[in-house]
Amino acid sequence: MARITDDILNEINKVILGKETEVQKVLLAILAKGHILLEDVPGTGKTTLANAFAKTLGLDNKRVQFTSDTLPSDIIGFSVFDKASGQLRYQSGAIMTNLLLADEINRTSSKTQSALLEAMEEKQVTVDGHTHALPTPFVVLATQNPVGSAGTQLLPTAQLDRFLVRLSLGYPDRASQVALMRDRHIGNPLENCRPVTDAKSLEKMSSEAMSVHVADSIYDYVSELAEASRKDPYVLLGISPRGALAVCRAAKANAYLDGRDYVIPADVAAVFSDVAAHRMVLSNKAKLHEHTAASIADGILRNVKRPDVREFSSK
Secondary structure (H helix, E strand, O other), rough: HHHHHHHHHHHOOOOOOOHHHHHHHHHHHHHHHOOOEEOOOOOHHHHHHHHHHHHHOOOEEEEEOOOOOHHHHHEEEEEEEEEEEEEEEEEEOOOOOOOOEEOOOHOOOOHHHOOOHHHHHEEEEEEEOOEEOOOOOEEEEEEEEEOOOOOOOOHHHHOOOOOEEEEOOOOOOOHHHHHHHHOOOOOOOOOOOOOOOOOHHHHHHOOOOOOOOOOOOHHHHHHHHHHHHHOOOOOEEOHHHHHHHHHHHHHHHHHHHHOOOOOHHHHHHHHHHHHHHOOOEOOOHHHOOOOOHHHHHHHHHOOOOOOOOOOOOOO
Protein backbone atom coordinates (compact mmCIF):
# COMPACT_ATOMS: atom_id res chain seq x y z
CA MET A 1 0.00 0.00 0.00
CA ALA A 2 3.01 2.29 0.17
CA ARG A 3 2.59 3.09 -3.51
CA ILE A 4 -0.99 4.19 -2.98
CA THR A 5 -0.02 6.54 -0.14
CA ASP A 6 2.67 8.03 -2.38
CA ASP A 7 0.09 8.56 -5.12
CA ILE A 8 -2.25 10.24 -2.61
CA LEU A 9 0.46 12.62 -1.44
CA ASN A 10 1.55 13.42 -4.99
CA GLU A 11 -2.02 14.24 -6.02
CA ILE A 12 -2.59 16.53 -3.02
CA ASN A 13 0.74 18.27 -3.53
CA LYS A 14 -0.36 19.27 -7.03
CA VAL A 15 -3.05 21.39 -5.38
CA ILE A 16 -1.35 22.49 -2.13
CA LEU A 17 2.05 23.75 -3.21
CA GLY A 18 5.12 23.83 -0.99
CA LYS A 19 3.44 22.15 2.02
CA GLU A 20 4.58 18.55 1.61
CA THR A 21 5.27 18.06 5.34
CA GLU A 22 1.88 19.41 6.42
CA VAL A 23 0.05 17.36 3.77
CA GLN A 24 1.78 14.19 4.98
CA LYS A 25 0.76 14.97 8.58
CA VAL A 26 -2.89 15.28 7.55
CA LEU A 27 -2.73 11.92 5.77
CA LEU A 28 -0.98 10.49 8.83
CA ALA A 29 -3.85 11.63 11.04
CA ILE A 30 -6.47 10.17 8.68
CA LEU A 31 -4.67 6.81 8.61
CA ALA A 32 -4.55 6.90 12.42
CA LYS A 33 -8.34 7.39 12.38
CA GLY A 34 -7.94 10.78 14.03
CA HIS A 35 -9.33 14.27 13.58
CA ILE A 36 -7.39 17.34 12.48
CA LEU A 37 -7.51 20.92 13.74
CA LEU A 38 -6.03 23.46 11.32
CA GLU A 39 -5.25 26.74 13.05
CA ASP A 40 -4.31 29.41 10.54
CA VAL A 41 -5.10 32.83 9.15
CA PRO A 42 -7.66 33.07 6.30
CA GLY A 43 -6.57 32.38 2.76
CA THR A 44 -3.81 29.85 3.37
CA GLY A 45 -5.64 26.93 1.75
CA LYS A 46 -7.35 25.14 4.64
CA THR A 47 -10.64 24.58 2.80
CA THR A 48 -8.82 23.68 -0.41
CA LEU A 49 -6.76 21.12 1.50
CA ALA A 50 -9.89 19.46 2.88
CA ASN A 51 -11.56 19.36 -0.54
CA ALA A 52 -8.40 17.95 -2.16
CA PHE A 53 -8.22 15.14 0.39
CA ALA A 54 -11.91 14.33 0.02
CA LYS A 55 -11.59 14.12 -3.76
CA THR A 56 -8.31 12.18 -3.80
CA LEU A 57 -9.46 9.68 -1.16
CA GLY A 58 -12.84 9.21 -2.88
CA LEU A 59 -14.76 10.29 0.22
CA ASP A 60 -18.14 11.91 0.63
CA ASN A 61 -17.65 15.30 2.25
CA LYS A 62 -19.69 18.17 3.66
CA ARG A 63 -18.75 21.67 4.77
CA VAL A 64 -20.29 23.62 7.62
CA GLN A 65 -19.51 27.31 8.06
CA PHE A 66 -19.83 27.75 11.81
CA THR A 67 -21.46 30.98 12.99
CA SER A 68 -22.93 32.22 16.24
CA ASP A 69 -26.41 30.93 15.30
CA THR A 70 -25.35 27.43 14.20
CA LEU A 71 -27.33 24.93 16.28
CA PRO A 72 -26.34 21.45 17.47
CA SER A 73 -29.22 20.04 15.39
CA ASP A 74 -27.60 21.50 12.27
CA ILE A 75 -24.64 19.24 12.93
CA ILE A 76 -25.96 16.01 14.42
CA GLY A 77 -29.52 16.11 13.05
CA PHE A 78 -32.95 16.09 14.65
CA SER A 79 -36.21 14.14 14.86
CA VAL A 80 -39.34 14.97 12.87
CA PHE A 81 -42.80 13.47 13.19
CA ASP A 82 -43.70 11.13 10.33
CA LYS A 83 -47.47 11.17 9.77
CA ALA A 84 -47.41 7.95 7.76
CA SER A 85 -45.85 5.85 10.49
CA GLY A 86 -46.96 7.94 13.45
CA GLN A 87 -43.40 7.88 14.78
CA LEU A 88 -40.41 10.19 15.00
CA ARG A 89 -38.05 9.94 12.07
CA TYR A 90 -34.37 10.89 12.23
CA GLN A 91 -33.36 13.69 9.87
CA SER A 92 -29.59 13.53 9.52
CA GLY A 93 -27.37 16.57 9.91
CA ALA A 94 -24.09 17.50 8.26
CA ILE A 95 -22.28 14.95 10.42
CA MET A 96 -23.45 12.06 8.22
CA THR A 97 -20.48 12.11 5.88
CA ASN A 98 -16.96 10.69 5.59
CA LEU A 99 -15.08 13.97 5.86
CA LEU A 100 -16.65 16.91 7.66
CA LEU A 101 -15.03 20.30 7.15
CA ALA A 102 -15.94 22.32 10.23
CA ASP A 103 -14.96 25.79 9.06
CA GLU A 104 -14.09 28.36 11.77
CA ILE A 105 -15.27 26.11 14.57
CA ASN A 106 -14.33 28.76 17.13
CA ARG A 107 -17.05 31.10 15.84
CA THR A 108 -19.94 29.08 17.19
CA SER A 109 -21.28 28.47 20.69
CA SER A 110 -19.75 26.02 23.15
CA LYS A 111 -23.00 24.04 23.02
CA THR A 112 -22.68 23.51 19.27
CA GLN A 113 -18.96 22.73 19.56
CA SER A 114 -19.70 20.11 22.21
CA ALA A 115 -22.30 18.47 19.96
CA LEU A 116 -19.34 17.04 18.05
CA LEU A 117 -17.83 15.32 21.11
CA GLU A 118 -19.72 12.02 20.90
CA ALA A 119 -19.34 11.88 17.13
CA MET A 120 -15.57 12.46 17.24
CA GLU A 121 -14.92 9.91 19.99
CA GLU A 122 -17.56 7.22 19.50
CA LYS A 123 -18.25 7.57 15.74
CA GLN A 124 -21.98 7.86 16.50
CA VAL A 125 -24.60 10.44 17.45
CA THR A 126 -27.54 10.16 19.82
CA VAL A 127 -30.75 12.07 19.08
CA ASP A 128 -33.83 11.72 21.30
CA GLY A 129 -32.40 8.58 22.89
CA HIS A 130 -31.69 6.84 19.59
CA THR A 131 -28.10 6.15 18.50
CA HIS A 132 -27.08 6.48 14.87
CA ALA A 133 -23.75 5.16 13.57
CA LEU A 134 -21.64 7.44 11.39
CA PRO A 135 -20.27 6.43 7.98
CA THR A 136 -16.89 4.71 7.87
CA PRO A 137 -14.37 6.27 7.71
CA PHE A 138 -15.31 9.45 9.57
CA VAL A 139 -12.92 12.39 9.89
CA VAL A 140 -13.45 15.91 11.19
CA LEU A 141 -11.14 18.50 9.68
CA ALA A 142 -11.82 21.68 11.65
CA THR A 143 -10.34 25.12 11.08
CA GLN A 144 -10.03 28.12 13.31
CA ASN A 145 -8.60 31.60 12.86
CA PRO A 146 -6.18 32.58 15.66
CA VAL A 147 -6.24 36.26 14.62
CA GLY A 148 -9.03 38.37 16.12
CA SER A 149 -11.22 37.32 19.03
CA ALA A 150 -14.48 39.12 18.18
CA GLY A 151 -17.34 36.63 18.10
CA THR A 152 -15.18 33.61 18.91
CA GLN A 153 -15.50 30.88 21.54
CA LEU A 154 -12.43 28.97 22.65
CA LEU A 155 -12.73 25.23 22.17
CA PRO A 156 -13.17 23.41 25.50
CA THR A 157 -10.15 21.40 26.66
CA ALA A 158 -12.19 18.19 26.37
CA GLN A 159 -12.95 19.04 22.74
CA LEU A 160 -9.31 19.84 21.91
CA ASP A 161 -8.35 16.45 23.32
CA ARG A 162 -10.48 14.78 20.63
CA PHE A 163 -8.30 16.16 17.84
CA LEU A 164 -5.39 13.88 17.08
CA VAL A 165 -3.22 16.73 15.74
CA ARG A 166 -3.25 20.50 15.55
CA LEU A 167 -1.49 21.82 12.46
CA SER A 168 -0.79 25.09 10.69
CA LEU A 169 -0.21 25.48 6.96
CA GLY A 170 1.35 28.93 7.14
CA TYR A 171 2.22 31.12 4.19
CA PRO A 172 3.90 29.56 1.14
CA ASP A 173 7.45 30.47 0.20
CA ARG A 174 8.04 32.82 -2.74
CA ALA A 175 8.55 30.09 -5.35
CA SER A 176 5.38 28.27 -4.26
CA GLN A 177 3.44 31.55 -4.23
CA VAL A 178 4.52 32.30 -7.81
CA ALA A 179 3.62 28.78 -8.94
CA LEU A 180 0.25 29.03 -7.16
CA MET A 181 -0.66 32.27 -8.94
CA ARG A 182 0.50 30.90 -12.30
CA ASP A 183 -1.52 27.69 -11.92
CA ARG A 184 -4.69 29.52 -10.95
CA HIS A 185 -4.40 32.07 -13.73
CA ILE A 186 -6.11 29.73 -16.18
CA GLY A 187 -8.05 27.42 -13.85
CA ASN A 188 -8.36 25.67 -10.52
CA PRO A 189 -5.97 22.69 -10.03
CA LEU A 190 -8.56 21.18 -7.66
CA GLU A 191 -10.77 20.46 -10.66
CA ASN A 192 -8.06 18.19 -12.09
CA CYS A 193 -7.51 16.35 -8.81
CA ARG A 194 -8.26 12.66 -9.42
CA PRO A 195 -9.46 9.98 -7.00
CA VAL A 196 -6.63 7.61 -6.07
CA THR A 197 -8.47 5.32 -3.66
CA ASP A 198 -11.87 4.86 -2.01
CA ALA A 199 -13.34 4.54 1.46
CA LYS A 200 -12.95 0.74 1.57
CA SER A 201 -9.29 0.82 0.57
CA LEU A 202 -8.62 3.66 2.98
CA GLU A 203 -10.05 1.59 5.82
CA LYS A 204 -7.74 -1.26 4.83
CA MET A 205 -4.72 1.06 4.88
CA SER A 206 -5.79 2.40 8.28
CA SER A 207 -6.03 -1.12 9.66
CA GLU A 208 -2.56 -1.92 8.33
CA ALA A 209 -1.17 1.27 9.87
CA MET A 210 -2.70 0.51 13.26
CA SER A 211 -1.21 -3.03 13.10
CA VAL A 212 2.34 -1.63 13.03
CA HIS A 213 4.43 -3.16 15.84
CA VAL A 214 5.33 -1.08 18.91
CA ALA A 215 8.04 -2.36 21.28
CA ASP A 216 7.66 -2.05 25.04
CA SER A 217 10.58 0.36 25.14
CA ILE A 218 8.65 2.68 22.83
CA TYR A 219 5.64 2.54 25.15
CA ASP A 220 7.97 3.41 28.04
CA TYR A 221 9.35 6.33 26.03
CA VAL A 222 5.87 7.73 25.34
CA SER A 223 4.91 7.31 29.01
CA GLU A 224 8.05 9.16 30.08
CA LEU A 225 7.22 12.01 27.72
CA ALA A 226 3.69 12.20 29.12
CA GLU A 227 4.97 12.21 32.70
CA ALA A 228 7.46 14.94 31.85
CA SER A 229 4.63 17.13 30.55
CA ARG A 230 2.71 16.67 33.81
CA LYS A 231 5.75 17.64 35.90
CA ASP A 232 6.78 20.63 33.79
CA PRO A 233 6.63 23.84 35.91
CA TYR A 234 5.04 25.75 33.05
CA VAL A 235 2.22 23.24 32.52
CA LEU A 236 -0.96 23.11 34.60
CA LEU A 237 -2.50 20.17 32.76
CA GLY A 238 -0.20 17.68 31.07
CA ILE A 239 -0.80 14.96 28.53
CA SER A 240 -3.63 12.63 29.49
CA PRO A 241 -3.66 8.85 28.95
CA ARG A 242 -5.80 9.54 25.87
CA GLY A 243 -3.06 11.85 24.65
CA ALA A 244 -0.40 9.18 25.19
CA LEU A 245 -2.49 6.71 23.18
CA ALA A 246 -2.82 9.34 20.45
CA VAL A 247 0.97 9.71 20.28
CA CYS A 248 1.27 5.93 19.79
CA ARG A 249 -1.36 5.90 17.03
CA ALA A 250 0.27 8.78 15.21
CA ALA A 251 3.73 7.19 15.55
CA LYS A 252 2.41 3.96 14.01
CA ALA A 253 0.93 5.89 11.09
CA ASN A 254 4.24 7.74 10.64
CA ALA A 255 6.11 4.42 10.50
CA TYR A 256 3.58 3.08 7.99
CA LEU A 257 4.06 6.07 5.69
CA ASP A 258 7.82 5.48 5.90
CA GLY A 259 7.26 1.89 4.74
CA ARG A 260 8.03 0.18 8.05
CA ASP A 261 5.98 -2.30 10.07
CA TYR A 262 7.55 -1.25 13.38
CA VAL A 263 7.88 2.02 15.30
CA ILE A 264 11.23 3.62 16.16
CA PRO A 265 11.85 6.54 18.57
CA ALA A 266 12.15 8.92 15.61
CA ASP A 267 8.50 8.23 14.75
CA VAL A 268 7.45 9.37 18.23
CA ALA A 269 9.62 12.47 17.98
CA ALA A 270 8.19 13.31 14.53
CA VAL A 271 4.60 13.47 15.79
CA PHE A 272 4.94 14.42 19.45
CA SER A 273 4.61 18.20 19.22
CA ASP A 274 1.67 18.13 16.78
CA VAL A 275 -0.17 15.59 18.94
CA ALA A 276 0.73 16.89 22.40
CA ALA A 277 0.94 20.70 22.27
CA HIS A 278 -2.78 21.43 22.04
CA ARG A 279 -3.53 19.01 24.90
CA MET A 280 -1.43 20.92 27.44
CA VAL A 281 -2.85 23.77 29.52
CA LEU A 282 -0.13 26.30 30.33
CA SER A 283 0.31 28.25 33.54
CA ASN A 284 0.32 32.03 33.81
CA LYS A 285 4.06 31.75 34.41
CA ALA A 286 4.49 30.24 30.95
CA LYS A 287 2.50 33.05 29.36
CA LEU A 288 4.51 35.62 31.30
CA HIS A 289 7.75 34.17 29.92
CA GLU A 290 6.19 33.91 26.44
CA HIS A 291 6.48 30.13 26.28
CA THR A 292 4.16 28.36 23.86
CA ALA A 293 2.84 24.83 24.15
CA ALA A 294 4.82 23.87 21.05
CA SER A 295 8.09 25.18 22.48
CA ILE A 296 7.46 23.35 25.76
CA ALA A 297 6.69 20.12 23.87
CA ASP A 298 9.94 20.52 21.91
CA GLY A 299 11.81 21.09 25.17
CA ILE A 300 10.34 17.91 26.65
CA LEU A 301 11.52 15.99 23.59
CA ARG A 302 15.05 17.34 24.04
CA ASN A 303 15.19 16.56 27.76
CA VAL A 304 13.77 13.04 27.72
CA LYS A 305 16.33 10.53 26.53
CA ARG A 306 15.34 8.45 23.55
CA PRO A 307 15.56 4.69 24.07
CA ASP A 308 18.41 2.88 22.39
CA VAL A 309 16.31 0.58 20.25
CA ARG A 310 17.73 -1.21 17.25
CA GLU A 311 15.53 -1.27 14.21
CA PHE A 312 13.76 -4.58 13.97
CA SER A 313 10.87 -6.09 12.09
CA SER A 314 7.80 -7.51 13.75
CA LYS A 315 8.11 -10.37 11.30
